[in-house]
Amino acid sequence: MKPDPRFHGRFVEGGGGVKVFVETAGDPANPPILFIHGFSQCRLAWDRQFESPLAAEFHLARLDLRGHGLSDKPQQAAAYQNGKHWADDVHAVIQALGLKRPVLSGWSYGGHIMCDYVRHYGQEPIGGLHFVDAATELGSDDASKMLGPALLALAPALLSNNAAESSLALQSLVDLLTHAELDPHDFYFFLGFNAAVPPHVRQALFDRKLENREVLRGLKVPVLITHGREDQLVLPTAADFIARHVAHAARVDYPRCGHAPFFEVADQFNRDLGAFVRRCHR
DSSP states (O other): OOOOGGGOOEEEEOGGGOEEEEEEESOTTSOEEEEEOOTTOOGGGGHHHHTSTHHHHSEEEEEOOTTSTTSOOOSOTHHHHOHHHHHHHHHHHHHHHTOSSOEEEEETTHHHHHHHHHHHHOSTTOSEEEEESOOOOBSSHHHHTTBOHHHHHHHHHHTOSOHHHHHHHHHHHHHTSOSSOOOHHHHHHHHHHHHTSOHHHHHHHHTOOBOOHHHHHTOOSOEEEEEETTOSSBOHHHHHHHHHHOTTOEEEEETTOOSOHHHHTHHHHHHHHHHHHHHHTO
């Protein structure tokens, strides 16, 4: 597969020697944003940011998480269940790309990874945190209540090694990403990179147990929470949870929008993100 040459793709060695694939857009002298995608997705989810006016004002970076996209996909569950590995991946990308106080923009499972990073590397290296329809808790009854019933019902099939069962579940997952129905091109765009994630990776991500209340309470950097009001995967109560624990957080809720506001209401999302990053770097 040939990556888009506009985005200067390269591999960076992350935690435990795992190679993660990264891309960039924009002038490296501009304030940086590092985009972190969600469960079973890939860096291409952020195309509507990389191909937007954000790239003229900011230095944009995005990575394929370990187990996803073009990044390495270790077989061992421990490669995905140790929070230090996730933190090391993000740290390695920041260092390799020379990102100075980047704003981390984490979608869905990316909320867990941003918390992993802060737990292990602190807040000093970053300019702010942007929680995008994000979850921060995992593996408890309280955490499950912040996930949509449709996602919980799909979970066994999503983790299945049976190709037919897994494929049908992934199609249902993609259907749930947005409030408005996707056209065929966009549907198969998302389905393609979801299907490229091996079931053992999805299983290992689901098996983590995370409790990040103290990380959230300790945040001092600027925080923005954005969430689609019609999200059926990570419920708006997850945004409420983050907001309760981060008193200074700003929040934007998008009406008639599902789990992927950066795609479904990209123009408004980009304006809100741009305004936030300017505040972080003024």
